[in-house]
Amino acid sequence: METVTSKGTARGILKSFRARHAEEAIEHSEGLVSVLRLTQADLKPAEDALRIAKELFAAHHFSKALNAARKAEAIAITLDERYSGFQKAVKALQDTIERLQKVGLPTEDLQAVIGQGEEKVASGIWENGSFIPNYLEGRVLVERADQEGRERLSKAESASNQIFLAELAMEALVEVQGPADPKAFGEGVALGLEQALEQATRELALGNVDAAARTAKDLEERAMQLRRDYVDATRTATATEARLADLRAEGIATDRIESQLEIAKDVLAKGLIDPGASMVRRLSKEAEDLGQTYRKAVTGLADAEVLYAQLQKEGFHSYQADASIRDARRSIREGNYARAMEHMEKAHAAFVRRRNVRESLAKAIEETRTRVAVLKDSGLPFLQDVQELLRRAEREFRDGNYSGSSEDLRIATLLLGHQGRNGGTS
Numbered sequence: 001m002e003t004v005t006s007k008g009t010a011r012g013i014l015k016s017f018r019a020r021h022a023e024e025a026i027e028h029s030e031g032l033v034s035v036l037r038l039t040q041a042d043l044k045p046a047e048d049a050l051r052i053a054k055e056l057f058a059a060h061h062f063s064k065a066l067n068a069a070r071k072a073e074a075i076a077i078t079l080d081e082r083y084s085g086f087q088k089a090v091k092a093l094q095d096t097i098e099r100l101q102k103v104g105l106p107t108e109d110l111q112a113v114i115g116q117g118e119e120k121v122a123s124g125i126w127e128n129g130s131f132i133p134n135y136l137e138g139r140v141l142v143e144r145a146d147q148e149g150r151e152r153l154s155k156a157e158s159a160s161n162q163i164f165l166a167e168l169a170m171e172a173l174v175e176v177q178g179p180a181d182p183k184a185f186g187e188g189v190a191l192g193l194e195q196a197l198e199q200a201t202r203e204l205a206l207g208n209v210d211a212a213a214r215t216a217k218d219l220e221e222r223a224m225q226l227r228r229d230y231v232d233a234t235r236t237a238t239a240t241e242a243r244l245a246d247l248r249a250e251g252i253a254t255d256r257i258e259s260q261l262e263i264a265k266d267v268l269a270k271g272l273i274d275p276g277a278s279m280v281r282r283l284s285k286e287a288e289d290l291g292q293t294y295r296k297a298v299t300g301l302a303d304a305e306v307l308y309a310q311l312q313k314e315g316f317h318s319y320q321a322d323a324s325i326r327d328a329r330r331s332i333r334e335g336n337y338a339r340a341m342e343h344m345e346k347a348h349a350a351f352v353r354r355r356n357v358r359e360s361l362a363k364a365i366e367e368t369r370t371r372v373a374v375l376k377d378s379g380l381p382f383l384q385d386v387q388e389l390l391r392r393a394e395r396e397f398r399d400g401n402y403s404g405s406s407e408d409l410r411i412a413t414l415l416l417g418h419q420g421r422n423g424g425t426s
Helices: 002-039 044-058 062-102 108-123 135-174 182-205 209-249 255-269 273-313 319-334 337-374 383-398 402-425
Strands: 125-127 130-132
Touching: 062 108, 062 135, 108 135, 135 182, 135 209, 182 209, 209 255, 209 273, 255 273, 273 319, 273 337, 319 337, 337 383, 337 402, 383 402
Parallel strands: none
Antiparallel strands: 125 130
16 A cells, blocks of 8 residues: 555656646746747747647646747747848848948849848748748848849949049049140040040949949040050150251251141140140151151252263253152252152153163164174175164264164164065065
8 A cells, every 4th residue: 555655656746847847848938938029030830839838738748748848949049040140131131222322223123132031931931840930041032132232232332433543534634734724625635534434423323333344444544545645745746846946957848747746736735635646646757757858858869960960961851850850859949858759759760761771772783783794795785774774873872862773773673674584585
């Protein structure tokens, strides 16, 4: 009897022990859930588990009640952690959205992701037999959008900084030292650059950050290059003026280049750097070539005059040579040395033709003389006439009368040919 009583007492103590632990677990879980409700996390799954624990406790299923209470606690803690992670991701995305809005970028697509994330949370999932909010996938969705937004922001900040650098480059160009009228220079420069700056700003506002950065970068490089070109052109113009002064001291006509250089400097002063710099470079090259061309023209004319005088002593007269040398003299007086060179080329062409005619005629006379020598004792008729024509052709050749010499030689050749045919038939 004592043994039975002892066993019953032991079971009662164990049951009481289990009941107390279950009750404590329920109270602890209930307190935790009450506290976590303040976070606005959806704790309904934990509350349901806690309700089941209480029902099991009331039914004196203390072990099951204890397990249910602990499950309620685990669910509550898990939901709170996941809710906090989701809220943290949402807060980060909202901060990114605010920063994007401050630089004027559209954020409608990112704002929509917050709603999509909340919908994903509300759709819920089954986990360990409980249907709980899907904070995990909602968090992933929002974090992905935040990452995209931060990348967009980084690019936008880079593009904005690039636009700022482009503006600095434009200011450095406009404020360059040298123009007599800085306002007119600045207006001329801005005419070709402000449109690109507006384009970059517009692209950034539309969210086309890559296009904005690229346009701004091109603009910065363009402004910097224009500034280098302007500085180089003004230095080149100054050096060219000095070179032209030296040429004038030599008696070389520089009026044409000087007048064009003034135009080029005026174009530069108005901020039209590309055409102005191009003109300055061309005129600098022309000034470099001018002295050399002048000397070639003067020396070439002197040589041509000496050569022509020598040919005239030999009986050579050419209307083209006379006209070309006369035109070359006039071109030199006018300062058009390149045109003078062209006229002298025509005179030399006449000299060359004269030399070619002389050489060809000399060869023909020699060949005719050889034929006459071969036929000297042949007794052919007209041979004496041929000899006379040949002597006259030689004399005219020596006197420079190449036309008369060529005509007499042609007649002599025809007579030789006629006698050859008669000799062949007799």
